[in-house]
Amino acid sequence: MISTQALRREFRRSRRAEPLVAVAGVDLTVERREIFGLLGPNGAGKSTTMRMLTTLLPPTSGQATVAGVDLVGNPAGVRRRIGYVAQGGGTDSTETATAELVLQGRVFGLSRAEAHQRAAELLDAFTLTDAADRRLGEWSGGMRRRLDIAIGLVHRPTLLFLDEPTTGLDPASRTEVWAEIRALRDTGTTVLLTTHHLDEADELCDRIAIIDHGRVVRTGTPDALKGQVAGDTIVVTLPTGAAGRVAPAVGVEPWCRAVDIVDGETLRVYVSGGSTDVTTLLRLLDTHGAPVISLTMSRPSLDDVFLTATGHQLAAA
Numbered sequence: 658m659i660s661t662q663a664l665r666r667e668f669r670r671s672r673r674a675e676p677l678v679a680v681a682g683v684d685l686t687v688e689r690r691e692i693f694g695l696l697g698p699n700g701a702g703k704s705t706t707m708r709m710l711t712t713l714l715p716p717t718s719g720q721a722t723v724a725g726v727d728l729v730g731n732p733a734g735v736r737r738r739i740g741y742v743a744q745g746g747g748t749d750s751t752e753t754a755t756a757e758l759v760l761q762g763r764v765f766g767l768s769r770a771e772a773h774q775r776a777a778e779l780l781d782a783f784t785l786t787d788a789a790d791r792r793l794g795e796w797s798g799g800m801r802r803r804l805d806i807a808i809g810l811v812h813r814p815t816l817l818f819l820d821e822p823t824t825g826l827d828p829a830s831r832t833e834v835w836a837e838i839r840a841l842r843d844t845g846t847t848v849l850l851t852t853h854h855l856d857e858a859d860e861l862c863d864r865i866a867i868i869d870h871g872r873v874v875r876t877g878t879p880d881a882l883k884g885q886v887a888g889d890t891i892v893v894t895l896p897t898g899a900a901g902r903v904a905p906a907v908g909v910e911p912w913c914r915a916v917d918i919v920d921g922e923t924l925r926v927y928v929s930g931g932s933t934d935v936t937t938l939l940r941l942l943d944t945h946g947a948p949v950i951s952l953t954m955s956r957p958s959l960d961d962v963f964l965t966a967t968g969h970q971l972a973a974a
């Protein structure tokens with residue numbers, strides 16, 4: 658659905674200064690009917706990438722095919738096939754949802770009757786019909802964001818771009834927006850979104866590209882990316898003094914990557930991954946006369962992936 662080759666965008670601040678490289682040659686492939694996320698910190702180049710792919714900003718160099726159309730050669734063709742919801746949205750607080758949807762329909766060349774028909778359909782699909790005639794200023798953030806998405810769908814695009822669809826929303830509203838985005842994917846729309854929320858990338862996106870300083874540093878499904886970060890961590894609490902005694906026996910096991918003695922009663926065991934390692938470890942500790950008092954297991958998070966790929970944490974970036 659999208660394929661880019663060395664897509665790059667520079668911004669000139671003055672005639673003499675070095676240009677600022679916002680996007681430094683990005684190669685991306687987005688498949689049909691997937692939710693694809695660009696994950697990165699503020700200033701990473703997410704919006705700039707999206708604005709290029711939606712024809713709002715010409716690339717400095719590089720190429721892309723968007724919805725089967727050449728981006729540089731036929732921007733009007735791209736525009737007809739895509740929907741775009743900007744970071745922050747663009748609805749007017751003094752208007753009603755019906756008015757905004759009808760306006761958008763008219764922009765795309767629908768007759769007044771067709772535009773009203775389409776507005777009613779979308780309000781129904783997004784369960785916003787009850788609020789349709791109230792001014793948007795009275796709506797919740799989540800309802801407004803869902804309306805933004807509905808507006809992006811007026812002309813039935815097969816590909817929808819959402820720039821930070823849930824930023825600023827409370828947890829309940831985020832969940833609602835996620836449900837809408839999943840429903841779109843399930844009915845055949847491809848969605849490219851940007852986010853700087855790890856949980857959104859992890860739970861909502863089928864695949865993600867981690868972008869930092871204008872470059873894609875990792876691409877894959879959240880699970881595959883987490884799987885590339887060394888294994889799981891198991892922390893066990895044992896009777897006092899047992900940790901040091903059993904650590905060597907654990908360390909020589911083939912499934913054990915490393916073992917740390919945290920203190921006399923706590924052992925941190927790094928394993929390759931998989932639930933069988935826990936059972937094997939429990940059995941081993943038992944045979945060494947060290948019954949387990951408590952145990953926690955943690956998988957690598959996308960933050961660990963981000964840290965490994967960029968050398969810094971997303972939250973602190």
Ligand SMILES: Nc1ncnc2c1ncn2[C@@H]1O[C@H](COP(=O)(O)OP(=O)(O)OP(=O)(O)O)[C@@H](O)[C@H]1O
Binds near residue numbers: 697853
């Ligand atoms: N029109 C512009 N003129 C000059 N510099 C720009 C322009 N637009 C973006 N930039 C710069 O390009 C870089 C990437 O910005 P971009 O908006 O793409 O980041 P982002 O990943 O979307 O960040 P955020 O999470 O804050 O939305 C930043 O350093 C930004 O200051």
Ligand SMILES: [Mg+2]
Binds near residue numbers: 703744820
């Ligand atoms: Mg942005």
